[in-house]
Amino acid sequence: MRRTIFYIIGIALLMAGCYKTTNLAVPTAGPNSILTETYPLSNPSRKVMDGIYSVSAGNDVFGDQVVIKWSRKKMSVFCSDGHYFVFDVGQLDSVIMLQGYWRYCYNDNTGAATAYIAREQGGTDIVNANPHPGTIIIKGGYGSSGNEINNPLQFNYLRPISPALLSKKFSILAHRSGGRTSDHLPVSENSLAMINFTEGLGSTGIEIDVQLTSDGIPVLYHDADLNIRLTQKGPLSGPIKDFTYTQLFYLVRLIHGEHLPTLRDALIFTVDSTLITDVYLDMKEKVPTMSAVVPIQKEMLQRAKDKGRDLHIYIGLPSTDAINDFMNQPDYKNIPSLCELTTDDVQNLNSMVWAPRFTLGTQNDLVAQMHSQGRLAWTWTLDNEDWIREYLNDGHFDGILTNYPFVVGYYHYIREN
Amino acid sequence: MKRYIIIGFLCLFGTWTASSQTNDSIPKTRSHFTLAVGAGWSHYFANMELVPARNVQKDFIGTSFRFMWEPEYRLSLGLETGFYRIFKVDSTINSEYNMKSRMNVVPLFLVIRMRIVDNFYLSIAPGIALQYTKITGIGPEITSHQLSLANFEATASYLYPLGKLFIVGGEARYMYFGKTNDIMMSISAVFAVKL
Structure with a gap:
């Protein structure tokens, strides 16, 4: 009899657990964001950043090449295998600051990401909207839970997106x-x-x-x-x-x-x-x-x-x-x-x-x-x-x-x- | 997840069946049919996100009707239907509408029942359910219905024979309606007739 009661309780618990919801939180910058002191980039500056980049840190996760493309408000990074980044971007004294998150589309893997572009590593060219930047190096990091950042990340500008395309x-x-x-x-x-x-x-x-x-x-x-x-x-x-x-x-x-x-x-x-x-x-x-x-x-x-x-x-x-x-x-x-x-x-x-x-x-x-x-x-x-x-x-x-x-x-x- | 639960149930009943064979191989009754009617208290486990729980009425009277084929062995098979009110909501919306909503359900379950010990039975029942929603007080009165295909019931029954023809007893019932993720339980008195 006790075993029967045990089974009934077990069945009830199993049934109550059948419906699973997932609420995947997107890491957000919050009030202490590095972007609060920055200014938005102009549209011409944004276009300078669009292009194909090599990945020299973080390539074990995000592949060897990525595409960076600006949309209306965000700078997005598209990777080859379903990973992507979405960044908010601002500039201060020709230093470009990026804050956002990455996500893998086929499961719930996500995390925060931050990065910057130094003045001499493309920041000045971007702010001046130089259509032919010599170099753009985006350095930063990404994390795999919450807002922590514990893995290095680096994108290096290779070429613009094909004008013909x-x-x-x-x-x-x-x-x-x-x-x-x-x-x-x-x-x-x-x-x-x-x-x-x-x-x-x-x-x-x-x-x-x-x-x-x-x-x-x-x-x-x-x-x-x-x-x-x-x-x-x-x-x-x-x-x-x-x-x-x-x-x-x-x-x-x-x-x-x-x-x-x-x-x-x-x-x-x-x-x-x-x-x-x-x-x-x-x-x-x-x-x-x-x-x-x-x-x-x-x-x-x-x-x-x-x-x-x-x-x-x-x-x-x-x-x-x-x-x-x-x-x-x-x-x-x-x-x-x-x-x-x-x-x-x-x-x-x-x-x-x-x-x-x-x-x-x-x-x-x-x-x-x-x-x-x-x-x-x-x-x-x-x-x-x-x-x-x-x-x-x-x-x-x-x-x-x-x-x-x-x-x-x-x-x-x-x-x- | 549901697949594992179903496999679990099959294993569970297989175990019970096997263990029962050693000491209960002599039939206690002859094969017959029974018709049972039940009525009693039902309770809805409210899980609404849009309406405060205090605005959800959860306790009602529910009825069940069950037709069973009971062979001379422990397992029996049958069909069960009934009528349950799942919830009734009475809520003021935007200080403008005194909205009333209620949902009723008419399930149709395929019941697989097993006698565990004398007079005590457990059953599981997958099935379909027709759900009716009626809403008043906000726009025109509307009654809508939908079919829920993935539903489940588990029942524990104590059924006591009164002579050769009648049976009385009580049942505790757990029901899950997949379409709306609604869970309810009921405790009801049962009266059955052997046909």
């Missing part, structure tokens, strides 16, 4: 508005916080998942129902289409506490507060949604134009249902769209982007056909390093949708042309 637009599109919640990022997928965050990961574009609430408001959310994978535990559960936006706004929080954004709010934020150039609206609903989404797309394209932003917003057409819904819109051939089906569908709909899934191969002949018609070709969703390298080197796509934009960034920017 930069002259051609290539879109690095991040999934679920910039990254997946399941990858333990510090912000939730399909949130304004993620749109703000993702440029630091190397994204130049985003894919966002669009669904309609019961009162017809397009919101960003991936799954069909409210669930504990994407949202905090709350009093609502069930299909998202059952609830009004007011109910979702007050009674649902994404996993890191953010509200579910409306599509309109997300696009306003993208236009006003980011340098993102491409937005791919992935329509998750089987019910007609185009009549709610197309006016918002039109309004936001005009908003971007008014602000002088180079922003493209494409309505994704992943199925024949979506195509039929899309074709009910007046003048649909002039609505910017992205078609995931065949090239014939692309031509019939006059879609500006053809986006086949990556498992269909590089399809260079069809990509060339799209290019000859003035259309773009993107592929999705490419996460494996070997495939990314192959598609970049052997394919001719104009963009890749990925969960790991820093991996695509590394293999893209390190190319010679």
Whole structure:
């Protein structure tokens, strides 16, 4: 009998432990940051730092070469195997200070990182925005837990990112508005916080998942129902289409506490507060949604134009249902769209982007056909390093949708042309 | 993790079955079917992050209905359903809405039950569950439902025969609903009829 009671208690404890959450903290600089006394770098200075660097300390973890690329606010370091750094940067008396963190995308390894560039080792060239710096040596360290720094780190400037490469637009599109919640990022997928965050990961574009609430408001959310994978535990559960936006706004929080954004709010934020150039609206609903989404797309394209932003917003057409819904819109051939089906569908709909899934191969002949018609070709969703390298080197796509934009960034920017 | 738990359960029952063979190989009853009805107190282990625990009502009356095939040996097999209110939330949102939300569940479990000693049984039951959420007080009243596929129940029962036809007893029940990560327990009185 005692053994039976022991088993029952053991089973209850096991069941209570089935649900595991991971809250991976990103090391932050805090109030004593070395950056509090520094000044921000100008955009020309930032461009000087972009380039290919060798790694002379820390190469056992981060590889022999890295790519450094500035985004809107952050300086990112892309490594070959899924490691990346995100730094805040400032300068004081021609000394460049860097403070941030590193992360390995395939597990939870992360840590703080700090570094500096001395005046005579590139600091002066950077502050003066000398487009041909003789040398840039970034020296510092990184840690593997908390904010401690206990391993040396050094990057040495080798060459700029190929101008030929930069002259051609290539879109690095991040999934679920910039990254997946399941990858333990510090912000939730399909949130304004993620749109703000993702440029630091190397994204130049985003894919966002669009669904309609019961009162017809397009919101960003991936799954069909409210669930504990994407949202905090709350009093609502069930299909998202059952609830009004007011109910979702007050009674649902994404996993890191953010509200579910409306599509309109997300696009306003993208236009006003980011340098993102491409937005791919992935329509998750089987019910007609185009009549709610197309006016918002039109309004936001005009908003971007008014602000002088180079922003493209494409309505994704992943199925024949979506195509039929899309074709009910007046003048649909002039609505910017992205078609995931065949090239014939692309031509019939006059879609500006053809986006086949990556498992269909590089399809260079069809990509060339799209290019000859003035259309773009993107592929999705490419996460494996070997495939990314192959598609970049052997394919001719104009963009890749990925969960790991820093991996695509590394293999893209390190190319010679 | 769930795979290990399932393997653990199978090993556990295998052990019990094997140990029972040596001293209990003579059937005590004939094969028969039983129909059982249970009712009693249920308690929800609130884990809500968005609503203060004081606003979550956790204790309700739950009912269960179980149909079992009981062969002459220790293990028996059956189906169980029931009706439970998991929680009821009454909360003022943003000083503007007096929101009420409740979730009910109708599970359907495949029950594997074993007699451990005379009149005392343990059972485990995987199954599906239909979950209903009703919300009022913030926007229109909405009733939503969803299917939860990964659910689990464990039950300890004391069942005492009253003559040849009837059985009365009590059950302690633990239930886990995977879709919403909800855990509840219940203690109920059971009345069963041999068919």
